[in-house]
Each structure stands twice: as C-alpha cells, then as structure tokens.
Amino acid sequence: MHEVSIAEEIKEIVINQLKKNNAKKVNKINLQIGKLTSIVPEALQFAFEAISKNTELENAKIEIEMIEIKAQCQKCKKEFIISEFDYECPYCKNMNLKIIQGRETIIKSLEIE
C-alpha cells in the first residue's frame, strides 16, 4: 500500500510538469530509487497503472533505475557499495558506517508529447 502513496505523489508531480511544458501526454517516467528504500518496483508500476486510469498519465511506462547503497567507513573514510546484509567496511572491517547513498526517490525525467 506504501506504493500507492508514492504513485500518487508521482502523479501529482507529473501532472504539474505536463502543464508546465504544455504537453498532453506522458509516455515514460524515469525514476531513480535507492535500494535502501522499501519501494518494490513491480508494486509501484501496478499502483501507478491503477491510479492513472482515465487520466493523461494512462499507459505511461515507469522505468526505474535502482541506486546502489553506498557507505563511507567512519574509520578509514573509504567509500564503497554495500551488498545485502553485509554492513562492514571491506577495507578495514570496521562496522561504523555512514550511509551516503541508497534512499533516493527521484523523478529524473519524463518523455512527453
């Protein structure tokens, strides 16, 4: 259900963009979603289809670029990508990490006409 709220926000931003650009239709919505968010791409697509029926957003395709989780070790200051459940610095094995990427929820661009 979380994806429905996200889809509603996307719908609002896209409608504003259509107005701003004097466009009638959106074909594709390009998103960047961080892997640390709990957004499920398939659920988001499904939610978006449901709420965009009979609007100028109908049939728009959602393209999601998943953003890796990136952290900085607070000891050796190196930055690295975190794979699943392994929150440990690969260089010095320190576990005190600062997450610096992976919580993004961004509308990157739209294909409109």
Next chain:
Amino acid sequence: MVEVNVFENIMKRNEEYANQNAQLLKKTLCINIMSSPGAGKTTLLEKTLKKLKGKYNIAVIEGDVATSNDTKRLKKIIKNVYQIKTENFGGSCHLDARMVNLALKKLNVDKKKYDIMIIENVGNLICPADFNLGEDKKVVLLSITEGEDKPLKYPLMFQVSDILLLNKIDLMPYLEINYDTIKNNVKRVKSNLKILSISARTGLNMDEWIKILEKWVKEKINGRS
C-alpha cells in the same frame, strides 16, 4: 516526443509537511514509535504514560488502519489522544507527515504547550521507515518473539532509528532465541544503535527507558528559543 529533465524528490511534499510539523513542535519532544503489529507499542505507551503523567504535559497520536481500540486504552490514562485511522487515507500502512500535521492541529499543538508528543505509528516494520514525520527521535520496538533476523530483513527501519527497545524480554526462558544473535544482527545493520532490553508488561528496565526519554525532553527544552 521530448524528454524533459525533472530531478524532483517524490517525497518532497512529505518533507515539506515534516518541516512544518517540526516547526509546530519546536518546544515539544516528539518521538515516533515503530514496530510490527503486536510487538507491544500500546502496552509500552500505557506504562510510559502512567509513569510520566502529572510531571509532563503529554499528547499521543495513534495510527491504525482501522478501529479506535488503542485510543480507548490510552484515554483511560491521559486526555489528549488523537486517533488517525488510515482507512480514511486510502488504508495506508504507515503514517505520513500530512496525516500527522492534521492530528497536531486537532490536538491544538500551538496553544497547549505539550512537553512530549508521542506518535504510535501503524504496526509495520517496512513502510513507516520511509516517511519522516518531523519527529525528534525514532524508536523501533522489536519483541523477541519475532525472531532473531528481523534487523537483517528490514534494515532501513533499524538504520533510521535512534534506539531499539527489545521488548518481551521476560519471555526469553520460553523461546529458542539467542540474545547475542539479535545483537549481532542489529550491529550489522547499524553498529552504534543503542539497544535496551525491556518488558513493558513486567516493567523490567522501564525506569531506564523513562530516564532516556526524560533526557531527550531536557535536551529539547535546553534548545528552546
């Protein structure tokens, strides 16, 4: 057909409301309690309110998909409880900053000079982690009956939280569960997350929790402009 760059945060509107809430709560400590359903949030609140009422002016925002059951329980202890039923907002599985904003206004937060505002989020270890509400502290409550691997399965919830209250610790003798395994799993997700084992039901370590809460209130008050 043209491609236009947007680069807009989808959560922007939520963040705007969260900032508004933080402004409304400039002189109030606000905590957001999150857990799965049945972990013991409402029992924790009952016990917490009983210990703090009289000393502080407290209000509670209750989030549930349906029913006012929790509000009824808490209203026996304090007056200012507001129930958000998310079924009125599309049956949402989490509270967002706009719902909290409406609740804060219903609780007359601008006039009532609350010391503490407690938000009991919808029972769910996933979605609430994605939504800032304008709170000062996020508290995650995990009951030991839920299993040892929950921090690994739902890392964001533990990542964003300021403290983990490990509840139902009195049930330890009856379960095949290892405290060190839970602790290590928490560490792998957030190495510096403070863990406090409690039993809201028996009262074990509840004084320790109250101490932390009162320290937060003091910190917020000292920052009062």
